[in-house]
Amino acid sequence: xxxxxxxxxxxxxxxxxxxxxxxxxxxxxxxxxxxxxxxxxxxxxxxxxxxxxxxxxxxxxxxxxxxxxxxxxxxxxxxxxxxxxxxxxxxxxxxxxxxxxxxxxxxxxxxxxxxxxxxxxxxxxxxxxxxxxxxxxxxxxxxxxxxxxxxxxxxxxxxxxxxxxxxxxxxxxxxxxxxxxxxxxxxxxxxxxxxxxxxxxxxxxxxxxxxxxxxxxxxxxxxxxxxxxxxxxxxxxxxxxxxxxxxxxxxxxxxxxxxxxxxxxxxxxxxxxxxxxxxxxxxxxxxxxxxxxxxxxxxxxxxxxxxxxxxxxxxxxxxxxxxxxxxxxxxxxxxxxxxxxxxxxxxxxxxxxxxxxxxxxxxxxxxxxxxxxxxxxxxxxxxxxxxxxxxxxxxxxxxxxxxxxxxxxxxxxxxxxxxxxxxxxxxxxxxxxxxxxxxxxxxxxxxxxxxxxxxxxxxxxxxxxxxxxxxxxxxxx
Amino acid sequence: xxxxxxxxxxxxxxxxxxxxxxxxxxxxxxxxxxxxxxxxxxxxxxxxxxxxxxxxxxxxxxxxxxxxxxxxxxxxxxxxxxxxxxxxxxxxxxxxxxxxxxxxxxxxxxxxxxxxxxxxxxxxxxxxxxxxxxxxxxxxxxxxxxxxxxxxxxxxxxxxxxxxxxxxxxxxxxxxxxxxxxxxxxxxxxxxxxxxxxxxxxxxxxxxxxxxxxxxxxxxxxxxxxxxxxxxxxxxxxxxxxxxxxxxxxxxxxxxxxxxxxxxxxxxxxxxxxxxxxxxxxxxxxxxxxxxxxxxxxxxxxxxxxxxxxxxxxxxxxxxxxxxxxxxxx
Numbered sequence: 001x002x003x004x005x006x007x008x009x010x011x012x013x014x015x016x017x018x019x020x021x022x023x024x025x026x027x028x029x030x031x032x033x034x035x036x037x038x039x040x041x042x043x044x045x046x047x048x049x050x051x052x053x054x055x056x057x058x059x060x061x062x063x064x065x066x067x068x069x070x071x072x073x074x075x076x077x078x079x080x081x082x083x084x085x086x087x088x089x090x091x092x093x094x095x096x097x098x099x100x101x102x103x104x105x106x107x108x109x110x111x112x113x114x115x116x117x118x119x120x121x122x123x124x125x126x127x128x129x130x131x132x133x134x135x136x137x138x139x140x141x142x143x144x145x146x147x148x149x150x151x152x153x154x155x156x157x158x159x160x161x162x163x164x165x166x167x168x169x170x171x172x173x174x175x176x177x178x179x180x181x182x183x184x185x186x187x188x189x190x191x192x193x194x195x196x197x198x199x200x201x202x203x204x205x206x207x208x209x210x211x212x213x214x215x216x217x218x219x220x221x222x223x224x225x226x227x228x229x230x231x232x233x234x235x236x237x238x239x240x241x242x243x244x245x246x247x248x249x250x251x252x253x254x255x256x257x258x259x260x261x262x263x264x265x266x267x268x269x270x271x272x273x274x275x276x277x278x279x280x281x282x283x284x285x286x287x288x289x290x291x292x293x294x295x296x297x298x299x300x301x302x303x304x305x306x307x308x309x310x311x312x313x314x315x316x317x318x319x320x321x322x323x324x325x326x327x328x329x330x331x332x333x334x335x336x337x338x339x340x341x342x343x344x345x346x347x348x349x350x351x352x353x354x355x356x357x358x359x360x361x362x363x364x365x366x367x368x369x370x371x372x373x374x375x376x377x378x379x380x381x382x383x384x385x386x387x388x389x390x391x392x393x394x395x396x397x398x399x400x401x402x403x404x405x406x407x408x409x410x411x412x413x414x415x416x417x418x419x420x421x422x423x424x425x426x427x428x429x430x431x432x433x434x435x436x437x438x439x440x441x442x443x444x445x446x447x448x449x450x451x452x453x454x455x456x457x458x459x460x461x462x463x464x465x466x467x468x469x470x471x472x473x474x475x476x477x
Numbered sequence: 478x479x480x481x482x483x484x485x486x487x488x489x490x491x492x493x494x495x496x497x498x499x500x501x502x503x504x505x506x507x508x509x510x511x512x513x514x515x516x517x518x519x520x521x522x523x524x525x526x527x528x529x530x531x532x533x534x535x536x537x538x539x540x541x542x543x544x545x546x547x548x549x550x551x552x553x554x555x556x557x558x559x560x561x562x563x564x565x566x567x568x569x570x571x572x573x574x575x576x577x578x579x580x581x582x583x584x585x586x587x588x589x590x591x592x593x594x595x596x597x598x599x600x601x602x603x604x605x606x607x608x609x610x611x612x613x614x615x616x617x618x619x620x621x622x623x624x625x626x627x628x629x630x631x632x633x634x635x636x637x638x639x640x641x642x643x644x645x646x647x648x649x650x651x652x653x654x655x656x657x658x659x660x661x662x663x664x665x666x667x668x669x670x671x672x673x674x675x676x677x678x679x680x681x682x683x684x685x686x687x688x689x690x691x692x693x694x695x696x697x698x699x700x701x702x703x704x705x706x707x708x709x710x711x712x713x714x715x716x717x718x719x720x721x722x723x724x725x726x727x728x729x730x731x732x733x734x735x736x737x738x739x740x741x742x743x744x745x746x747x748x749x750x751x752x753x754x755x756x757x758x759x760x761x762x763x764x765x766x767x768x769x770x771x772x773x774x775x776x777x778x779x780x781x782x783x784x785x786x787x788x789x790x791x792x793x794x795x796x797x798x799x800x801x802x803x804x805x806x807x
Contacts, residue, residue, distance in 0.1 A: 020478060189480060190793055193481065193484075397806075456488075456495070459492055460492070463655060464655055
């Protein structure tokens with residue numbers, strides 16, 4: 001079920017009413033409702049893959065309980081390994097099997113050996129990378145004795161399958177989300193209203209910005225050799241807006257929906273395109289994944305401790321793995337490596353935590369220096385997005401070389417007059433709200449006469465200006 | 478909780494109310510250029526109609542019959558995508574207030590096969606009121622046909638879904654309007670374009686030229702069809718038109734519009750035979766009606782697009798029709 005679909009518009013109020021009016025007296029029944037609703041939500045795509053979630057839930061729940069009573073370090077390691085192998089095993093099979101097989105065959109063919117093997121026709125279960133990482137965090141935290149395992153199977157199932165964030169995050173930590181299933185939830189009016197605002201803004205980003213941009217992106221990227229350099233820049237720019245609108249829009253809807261049910265999810269995006277350097281960008285982009293890799297990969301590898309070589313190695317590992325997490329293609333690996341290259345000088349110079357505040361804090365407009373910093377960071381990000389969006393590394397290279405041609409200074413072949421105004425509105429709102437948790441977080445002091453016209457306008461734009469419905473990009477990851 | 482649900486419900490109701498008001502009263506703002514044509518015809522029928530000779534038909538007769546050439550008493554009430562269903566209700570409107578003497582009917586063969594514009598035009602443009610819509614669904618469509626679709630092998634479920642869609646459009650609750658409004662937001666000058674068409678078509682007494690080209694060898698719909706499969710609702714509507722005409726002493730001429738040579742040469746014999754057989758039966762049933770249903774070509778240079786005559790073709794056709802009317806009068 002897609003958040004921007006009619007199905008979800010029917011599904012959400014039904015679950016909401018059942019949750020607060022029928023099941024509100026009993027926490028266990030409320031949690032059970034969440035599990036059932038989440039399984040329906042997920043099964044809407046392909047019910048067969050529910051078995052994967054269920055299996056993963058049972059394995060991690062059992063491993064968690066076993067770890068509770070196991071003091072032997074060796075046995076604890078084996079238990080952790082079981083969880084890792086099961087979760088990453090599914091992930092590797094469904095996501096990376098064909099990639100490894102094809103590259104293995106290609107590698108052997110370089111030496112003149114022909115290996116005959118057919119790729120399997122594997123369907124990638126939606127959101128597998130997200131819930132796999134979420135459940136992994138549970139067993140790892142228990143192993144590290146940071147978390148008490150739960151004995152409540154229903155609560156744990158609800159934690160694993162919680163429908164707002166099941167298929168595209170935010171990737172929640174058990175330490176944050178799981179305890180919320182133990183506590184009685186009471187309806188909080190302000191929280192629910194703010195949740196609705198966040199949903200509204202998320203929908204706007206997804207259906208107006210991302211879906212409309214995607215039409216131009218598909219057109220330009222599928223025939224990139226036919227377009228001028230300026231059009232290619234436009235294509236990259238639209239993809240930057242598309243992927244941000246799509247993914248952060250999903251996160252906003254997920255967080256907003258959770259708030260309707262009394263849950264608090266972590267912030268996943270913090271206006272990343274207003275970053276002044278790449279380190280700041282990565283603190284603001286897909287925060288739940290970046291921090292996951294930081295805590296469960298980068299720090300265990302040694303982090304920024306140790307010598308220069310160690311730092312360089314760790315940065316490359318984390319970025320390349322992060323790229324590979326996005327998909328089984330060399331373009332994602334190249335995208336990760338490129339970001340590592342961007343990040344490296346900042347890290348080695350020890351300037352990775354220079355820009356920790358919000359840009360132009362307390363001011364309406366940025367200074368010239370800040371503008372240049374943001375522009376430079378955005379430019380580098382744009383180049384990386386070209387690699388990310390391209391079908392092959394070769395296509396990415398020719399796209400980038402196409403940008404830096406004489407035609408860069410010509411008038412673009414495609415002029416996006418249709419979505420210019422919504423994009424302008426989007427950028428302005430995001431800019432002026434950049435110090436908030438989300439772009440539609442409004443103070444209580446704002447008059448009703450101001451608030452409601454904003455809601456009506458946005459809802460009207462969402463309804464009438466939506467692009468051709470596209471699946472959320474991150475579902476494929 | 479109560480406050481939250483009340484606010485959400487209130488917001489939704491207000492939003493929906495505003496949208497419906499806009500959809501009902503702002504059609505010139507958001508509808509495409511077909512709307513001013515339909516609107517002008519609806520308005521002229523509902524006002525004091527002072528013409529005694531009318532043309533009922535579809536876009537081909539709309540673009541092919543120039544009332545100025547036929548005489549001052551003629552008005553072309555053809556509508557783009559019109560079928561005998563629209564024709565029937567137009568005639569009902571007219572006979573209730575005005576004495577009509579002559580009725581020229583002209584529907585393309587494929588408009589007896591299905592009504593492709595039923596939802597997007599007839600209903601979206603409010604050509605029918607709710608009572609008339611009920612009559613179409615529950616009385617005219619006796620055989621429960623999916624008359625808005627060429628394919629007839631559909632289930633009852635599809636029929637009921639279609640009927641539901643019809644009512645949703647009628648009450649402006651269907652997402653069909655979204656695409657129109659989306660286009661409006663991208664084209665705010667649409668109202669000016671629509672006003673121009675509205676004023677123009679009012680001056681030409683219902684005539685409007687679609688294709689502006691000086692030549693067209695493109696194929697029309699019929700040239701791509703293999704079999705003439707008529708919908709019973711269309712026959713019934715045509716019969717009702719002819720019955721009303723007979724009861725009100727209205728002279729009727731059924732005239733088919735020319736096709737371009739390219740399309741005519743591509744017509745399948747089976748299709749033409751089916752069409753001719755259908756009209757032979759009607760001709761026998763209504764001997765007082767003048768039928769001129771045979772399909773025939775005009776040179777491609779008389780066509781502005783695949784189906785419609787250009788101004789040169791319309792002038793020629795209207796002159797020929799005028800001569801024919803003079804002969805019939807004698």
